Amino acid sequence: MSSENRSSVGRRRFLQAAGAGTAVALAGCSGGGGDDVVRLGATYILSGFASLYGEAAERGLEMAQSEINDNGGIDGRDVEVIVRDTEASADTAIQQMRSLVEEDNVDGLFGLDSSGVAQAVAPQAAELGIPYMITHAATPFVTSPEGEHENSVGNDYVFRDANNLAQDMYGAAQTAAELDATEWATIGPDYAFGYETWDYFQDFCAGLGVDAEFTAEQFPPLTTGDYTPYISSILDAEPDAVITPLWGADLTTFVGQAEDAGWFDQIDHTLFSVGMGTDLASDGSPLPEGEYASTRYDPFVPDTEANNSFRETYYEEHETLPTYNAEGAYRALYLYKEAIESAGGTDPDAIVDEFTGMEHSGPVGDYRFSEKNQATVPAIWGTVTYDDEWESNVLDPVNVYDANPDEMADALADSDLPTGV
Amino acid sequence: MSLSSLVPLIGVSDVVVGLSLGSRLFLIAVGLSLIFGVLGVLNFAHGGLYMLGAYVTLAVVTGVIDNFWIAALAGALAVGVVGAAIEFAAIRPLYDRIDADLDQLIVTFGFVLIIHETVRFVWGSGSYSVDPPALFDFSVSLGGSTFGAYRLVVIGLAVAVLAGLWLFITRTYFGSLVRGTSSDREMASMLGVDVPRLYTAVFFLGSVLAGLGGALSAPLQSTSPALGDQVIIDAFIVVVIGGLGSMTGAFVGAMLIGMMQSLGPQFISAGSIAIPFLAMVIVLLFRPEGLFGGIGE
Numbered sequence: 001m002s003s004e005n006r007s008s009v010g011r012r013r014f015l016q017a018a019g020a021g022t023a024v025a026l027a028g029c030s031g032g033g034g035d036d037v038v039r040l041g042a043t044y045i046l047s048g049f050a051s052l053y054g055e056a057a058e059r060g061l062e063m064a065q066s067e068i069n070d071n072g073g074i075d076g077r078d079v080e081v082i083v084r085d086t087e088a089s090a091d092t093a094i095q096q097m098r099s100l101v102e103e104d105n106v107d108g109l110f111g112l113d114s115s116g117v118a119q120a121v122a123p124q125a126a127e128l129g130i131p132y133m134i135t136h137a138a139t140p141f142v143t144s145p146e147g148e149h150e151n152s153v154g155n156d157y158v159f160r161d162a163n164n165l166a167q168d169m170y171g172a173a174q175t176a177a178e179l180d181a182t183e184w185a186t187i188g189p190d191y192a193f194g195y196e197t198w199d200y201f202q203d204f205c206a207g208l209g210v211d212a213e214f215t216a217e218q219f220p221p222l223t224t225g226d227y228t229p230y231i232s233s234i235l236d237a238e239p240d241a242v243i244t245p246l247w248g249a250d251l252t253t254f255v256g257q258a259e260d261a262g263w264f265d266q267i268d269h270t271l272f273s274v275g276m277g278t279d280l281a282s283d284g285s286p287l288p289e290g291e292y293a294s295t296r297y298d299p300f301v302p303d304t305e306a307n308n309s310f311r312e313t314y315y316e317e318h319e320t321l322p323t324y325n326a327e328g329a330y331r332a333l334y335l336y337k338e339a340i341e342s343a344g345g346t347d348p349d350a351i352v353d354e355f356t357g358m359e360h361s362g363p364v365g366d367y368r369f370s371e372k373n374q375a376t377v378p379a380i381w382g383t384v385t386y387d388d389e390w391e392s393n394v395l396d397p398v399n400v401y402d403a404n405p406d407e408m409a410d411a412l413a414d415s416d417l418p419t420g421v
Numbered sequence: 422m423s424l425s426s427l428v429p430l431i432g433v434s435d436v437v438v439g440l441s442l443g444s445r446l447f448l449i450a451v452g453l454s455l456i457f458g459v460l461g462v463l464n465f466a467h468g469g470l471y472m473l474g475a476y477v478t479l480a481v482v483t484g485v486i487d488n489f490w491i492a493a494l495a496g497a498l499a500v501g502v503v504g505a506a507i508e509f510a511a512i513r514p515l516y517d518r519i520d521a522d523l524d525q526l527i528v529t530f531g532f533v534l535i536i537h538e539t540v541r542f543v544w545g546s547g548s549y550s551v552d553p554p555a556l557f558d559f560s561v562s563l564g565g566s567t568f569g570a571y572r573l574v575v576i577g578l579a580v581a582v583l584a585g586l587w588l589f590i591t592r593t594y595f596g597s598l599v600r601g602t603s604s605d606r607e608m609a610s611m612l613g614v615d616v617p618r619l620y621t622a623v624f625f626l627g628s629v630l631a632g633l634g635g636a637l638s639a640p641l642q643s644t645s646p647a648l649g650d651q652v653i654i655d656a657f658i659v660v661v662i663g664g665l666g667s668m669t670g671a672f673v674g675a676m677l678i679g680m681m682q683s684l685g686p687q688f689i690s691a692g693s694i695a696i697p698f699l700a701m702v703i704v705l706l707f708r709p710e711g712l713f714g715g716i717g718e
Contacts, residue, residue: 047546049645190691219691225642225651228438229693232566233686236432249548253643256550260560261434262567 038079038346040336041100042329043093043111043121044136046085049223050248053113053277053325057135058083059318060326064333074337075344081333082106088113088222090120097121101128107346108133110332113325115139115165115193119153126155131351133335134158135328136296138165138274139192140200140420143374148418157348159355159373161335162296162328162364163380163403165193166200166419170408171379171401172243172271173204175292176212179269181240185216187230187254188245194219197245197273200417207411215239227254231261241269247277255287264288275384276395277323287384287393294381296324301380301398302365310363321392322363331362370405374421378402434566435683441572441641443679444579448634449652450659451586451671452627458666459603459623461522462512465529468653469536470628474500474635475644476540479551489554489640496636497629504628507532508621516620533649541646548645575637582630583672590668599623603666655682658701664711673712 042061044054061081069078082104086093093112100106109125110133112118118137125132134142143160144152176184186201188194198217205212216237218230231254234242246254251272258264275293287293299311299321310330314322322330339354340346359368360375367376382395405421412419453467474496481492511532515524552558553571560567590596602609602619610616635648642648659678663670678697685693704711 047541049548049647051545051547217690218686220686221694223645223647223651225645225648226442228568228641229435229442229683230686232432232435232438232683235566236435236687249643249645253548253550260567260569262560262562265567 036077038074038077038336038340039104039106040079040081040333041097041104041106041109042081042083042332043086043096043100043109044083044325044329045088045113045248046083048088049250050088050113053136053248053323054083054085056277056323056325057111057113057329059314060322060328060330061333063314063317063326064330068333068337074340079333079337086111086113086117088117090117093117093121094124097124097132098128101130106130107340108336108348108351110135110329110336112137115196116191118142119151119192122153122155122158125157130157130348131339131355132158133332133355134160135162135332136277136325138162138168138296139196140164140166140418143370143372143420144418145372149416152418154372154420156356156373157352159369159375161331161360161375161377162324163377164374164420165196166204166408166412166417167377167379167403167421168273168294168296169197169200169204169379170403170411171294171381171399172201172273173208173210173411174401175271175294175381175399176201176205176241176243177208177210179241181269182211183213183215183239183241185214185218185234185237185239185242186244187218187220187227187234187242189247189250190219190221193247194245197243201243203415203417204411207414223250225253227257228261231258231263235261235263235266239267241271242267243271243273244275245273247274251275259288264291271381272384274324276393277325289384289386289393291384292381293384293395294379295395296377296380297322297327297364298380298382298395298398299363300394301400304363304365306361307363307365315390321390321394327363331360331364334362335360370421372421376403376405376421431684431687432566433564434568435687436680437568437572437576439680439683440576440676441679442682443676444575445634445638445641446652446655446659446678447579447672447675448582448637449631450656450663450675451582451668452630452634453656454660454663454666454668454671455586455630456624456627457660459599460508460512460620462525462529462624463522464624464627465526465653466507466532466536467529467627467631467656468649468651469533469540470500470504470631470649471635471638471652471656472540472644472646472649473503473536474632475551475639475648476544476635477632478636478639479544479549479644482551489551493633493636493639497633500632500635501625501629504631505621505625507628508624512624513617513620516617533653537646537649544646546646548643550643551639553640569641571640575641578637579672579675582633583668586668595622655697658697660711661701662704662711664713667711667713670711670713 044057046054084096108131112134113136115137122142141151143154145154146152186198220230270291272293275287276295339351342354343350379401382398384393385396387394408419449471456464477499478492478496481495511528515521557571557574559570561570659674663674681696685696
């Protein structure tokens, strides 16, 4: 990774990058666009309320990068990754992606942490004719072909290697079916992700015959400093259970204030949609034990050689369990390696052809890319439990819900929402 | 929208939360209002100073001494010094310019960016939380709802600040100088008032109040670089509703906005942050001078 490309990320990251400068990075700097390296661009949130997501992704991609380069690279060429900060803004993400393609001549792109950003970026990938492997942003509409729904922006160039919001809610509805709760509420961020989570949850509950009523909803803006008024409003409605897709520092803030307001005494079950991505809380406010959370990847599932060795190596280096964002970014590099080696080069359309329908295997398990370019990875929900051995919250017991595209489509038969799978 | 959100239940905690939000807004708005009332400077950097108060408190609690009250006092005073320095170095030279208002506005806006970037440089762009002082770190259950006891402390302190300021402005010699200078700067100057020094003192006081607001709010919200930008807009709404330059107006306006912020989500599930703006528009249309007006009321 070349440090000069990361000036926008600030002094601390600059020093980190400079300090971590490996022989590989130096080769990348001096290469200057020749054929001696495969150059990929990554776009994540590296500052602000969700900067932990970008940091985890960087750890994952750096791990894959050194593994690949230590083992002969991609067809003998080293892989170089240029990481840019989207600042969780669609405009910035588009600017960064254009600069990566037009100035740095990257061979492919991956990343994205926000549904709102992904929605804006997807059409740009097609316009620029460059493959984009989304590793986190979850809106089903980017893997739903244009025309399927008014919001659909899926196209041939956009793929996703992590599970999407529809897959996650398919698991959430099945989790809800097992709980002694009929009245449900939500508190989610005031943008696409918050509303889509609630819409999909309700429609999957209806489609799967879950006995549920939906009684209250709150959508506070992103980076709200004080959630208390919204928390009071939900508590006043006295639901049995709540599903919340709050994430990043917002989730940490919410959990602390919810505890103060007696939330976890009054609400029987709280489902933290993809809550495990935030369980790195630096200020000691992790998810409360006994509640439910989902993840796009679980460090213990499946119990395979690939997953165990990924987890162990990651833990040794960072003394924390890998989050799904680390795994998604890690796998993206291997997906590019496989596609470029099969295609015999870095022609963008050839890479896109290889990704289409590709079967692949990684820490997350075996999966393929569906007709809509969505990885057929499962939904993972479980009970938040503190694990002394790993000094971290884990999901135990954990349930894996295979997200079969046809079964998901059946469950949404009466809904106008696409599965994006 | 579901039926239950159409029939809101206003509980004790909703009122306590509303008043505590209002107290936080009062502390920032009263300083903003005081500075405008006396100096005629609309200080855009006031939100940044409030944020700085929260960060200094955080830094003292985590790095120097684990006592919230000492940290909050340090936060308020440190911000006062920063504010006085800004006034002395960057605003004072502009008082006699022809377009002083515009120049001051631009300078204070420059400090919004400087404070924001300094905070990001020192503390990063993540968010932090501060625990309430141990004595008040418990929940109160009243009328079927639960809230943190510390909120009552913040409300009490806001009322105490209002009373203290009122006594200070109406009953002390310094207060009479402030009132006199506020109504006629040139006359005060001719009567021997050291106006520049008085201005710096008032800017110091206003900044201390902003820093105190940030410090006292730190346990109630997450502290991140977004804090200053969020709160300054609310503070402007408060002073427009209450009347620029009025302490009573700042208090009443702050409590009104606090209650709107607390009760808004009971009525609509999204977009309740727009309610205070609506209130501001109504006040501007029907009572453009605000509900109250003039320093010292």
